[in-house]
Amino acid sequence: MSIGVCYFPEHWPREQWESDARQMAEAGIEYVRLAEFSWGVIEPTLGGLDFSWLDEAVDILADHGLNVVLCTPTATPPKWLVDEHPEILQADPDGTPRHFGSRRHYCFNSPRYREETRRIVSEMAAHYADHPAVVGWQTDNEFGCHGTVRCYCEDCSAAFSEWLAAKYDDVGDLNEQWGTTFWSQQYASFEAVDPPR
Ligand SMILES: [Zn+2]
Numbered sequence: 162m163s164i165g166v167c168y169f170p171e172h173w174p175r176e177q178w179e180s181d182a183r184q185m186a187e188a189g190i191e192y193v194r195l196a197e198f199s200w201g202v203i204e205p206t207l208g209g210l211d212f213s214w215l216d217e218a219v220d221i222l223a224d225h226g227l228n229v230v231l232c233t234p235t236a237t238p239p240k241w242l243v244d245e246h247p248e249i250l251q252a253d254p255d256g257t258p259r260h261f262g263s264r265r266h267y268c269f270n271s272p273r274y275r276e277e278t279r280r281i282v283s284e285m286a287a288h289y290a291d292h293p294a295v296v297g298w299q300t301d302n303e304f305g306c307h308g309t310v311r312c313y314c315e316d317c318s319a320a321f322s323e324w325l326a327a328k329y330d331d332v333g334d335l336n337e338q339w340g341t342t343f344w345s346q347q348y349a350s351f352e353a354v355d356p357p358r
Contacts, residue, residue: 165192170218186225197232197302201239223294232299249274252314254358265309
């Protein structure tokens with residue numbers, strides 16, 4: 162059986178990394194998982210990528226014979242990204258945005274978030290693809306935790322309309338099947354249907 166740990170070198174002084182790695186190796190650990198919440202440290206400003214600290218951490222671990230599993234940092238879009246594109250935030254059923262300050266505050270259906278994700282993971286993959294100590298990747302982290310499966314933002318509302326259009330023949334079919342004559346709930350288009358709040 163192989164044993165691994167998660168490790169957050171960005172939380173610790175650099176002068177400690179060497180002894181951390183040595184103690185992991187001495188304890189019989191073989192795999193170390195890194196970087197799943199590190200977007201803000203890898204990219205402190207838009208396009209200002211800094212892999213130097215992670216390079217150093219990976220190399221120190223490799224020097225001690227440890228295998229590295231790198232994670233996409235996508236569960237924690239940084240503050241500058243949220244400020245520039247607040248539309249990536251999730252929204253509660255009443256439409257209130259879930260603000261920055263925790264994790265998983267992004268919407269899966271946000272085209273802008275997906276674009277930014279594609280950009281950062283491509284940069285990371287290109288940078289570490291050939292590193293001999295990197296033996297695997299984790300994509301995102303704890304998908305759906307903290308009640309983040311359901312979102313009611315504008316992008317989700319649009320996606321819900323598309324889902325309805327695929328499910329029903331036309332909006333008349335939807336009205337028929339939903340019985341919307343009751344209480345004058347008829348819809349004139351799929352776009353007019355709000356997500357169930
Ligand atoms: Zn959403």
